[in-house]
Amino acid sequence: MPYEAPTHTVERxxxxxxxxxxxxxVDEVGRGAWAGPVTVCAAVTGLRRAPTGLTDSKLLTPKRRTALAAELETWVTAYALGDASPAEIDELGMTAALRLAAVRALEGLPVRPDAVILDGKHDYLGAPWQVRTVIKGDQSCVAVAAASVIAKVRRDALMAELEAESAVCAGYGFAANAGYPSPVHKAALAELGPTPYHRLSWSYLDALPRWRHLKKVRLSAEAAALESGGQLGFDF
Structure with missing residues (x-):
C-alpha cells in the first residue's frame, strides 16, 4: 500500500x-498494556508542512520512530504529555483514565486549544472540550500523527527505564514489550507475580492461580457503568 502523508484537512x-x-x-499509547501508565500526547502543529515520513507510530520502525520523535519535539508549535497510572486505571476504568490523562496533557499546553482532534471513533474526552473524532487520525491528521509518535517514544522510554532502574521490574522484559503481553512478560508474571506497576483489575490475573487473589475490583461504579453501557467502553 503506497504511503499517504497526513494532512491538515480536518484542522482546516x-x-x-x-x-x-x-x-x-490527541493520541494515546498503552491502552492495551498489562503494566505501566496509559500515556496521552496533545500536539499543536499549526498548518506547516509535516516532517518527511510522519505517520502513525505503529507503522514506523523503532529507530525511525525515535529519530522522528526528536525532530517533532522541536518542530511542533507545542506539545504536552499526560499519564494515568496503573492505580488510577484500576480505580476508574480505562475510559475515565484515558480522559484523565488527556485532560492532563491538554492542560499542560501553554495555550488552551479551541478544538481537539481525537484519534479513533470514541470521544472519551467530552465537554467542555470541542472534539472531532477521526478514525485512523494518527495516519491522516498531521497533529494526531505527531502526538502518536511522541507519546509512543516517551512511554517506551519510561518502560525501559523501569526495567533498568527498578529491581522489582527485572525479568519482565519491559524494555522490549513496553508492558504489553509477550512470552517473557507472561512467564515472569506466572513466576514472580505482578509488580506495583501492573494493572491489578485486569483479567490476565484470572489465568494465574498463584496470584489471582491480588486482583482488584474496580472502585468506581460510575466508571464501570459507563464502560458496560458500550457507548464509551473498550474491550480488551
Missing amino acids: SLRATTGAKIVAG
Whole structure:
C-alpha cells in the first residue's frame, strides 16, 4: 500500500466551521498494556508542512520512530504529555483514565486549544472540550500523527527505564514489550507475580492461580457503568 502523508484537512475544516484558531491533535499509547501508565500526547502543529515520513507510530520502525520523535519535539508549535497510572486505571476504568490523562496533557499546553482532534471513533474526552473524532487520525491528521509518535517514544522510554532502574521490574522484559503481553512478560508474571506497576483489575490475573487473589475490583461504579453501557467502553 503506497504511503499517504497526513494532512491538515480536518484542522482546516474545524477552523472554517467552528472558528477554532488553535487545534490540538490527541493520541494515546498503552491502552492495551498489562503494566505501566496509559500515556496521552496533545500536539499543536499549526498548518506547516509535516516532517518527511510522519505517520502513525505503529507503522514506523523503532529507530525511525525515535529519530522522528526528536525532530517533532522541536518542530511542533507545542506539545504536552499526560499519564494515568496503573492505580488510577484500576480505580476508574480505562475510559475515565484515558480522559484523565488527556485532560492532563491538554492542560499542560501553554495555550488552551479551541478544538481537539481525537484519534479513533470514541470521544472519551467530552465537554467542555470541542472534539472531532477521526478514525485512523494518527495516519491522516498531521497533529494526531505527531502526538502518536511522541507519546509512543516517551512511554517506551519510561518502560525501559523501569526495567533498568527498578529491581522489582527485572525479568519482565519491559524494555522490549513496553508492558504489553509477550512470552517473557507472561512467564515472569506466572513466576514472580505482578509488580506495583501492573494493572491489578485486569483479567490476565484470572489465568494465574498463584496470584489471582491480588486482583482488584474496580472502585468506581460510575466508571464501570459507563464502560458496560458500550457507548464509551473498550474491550480488551
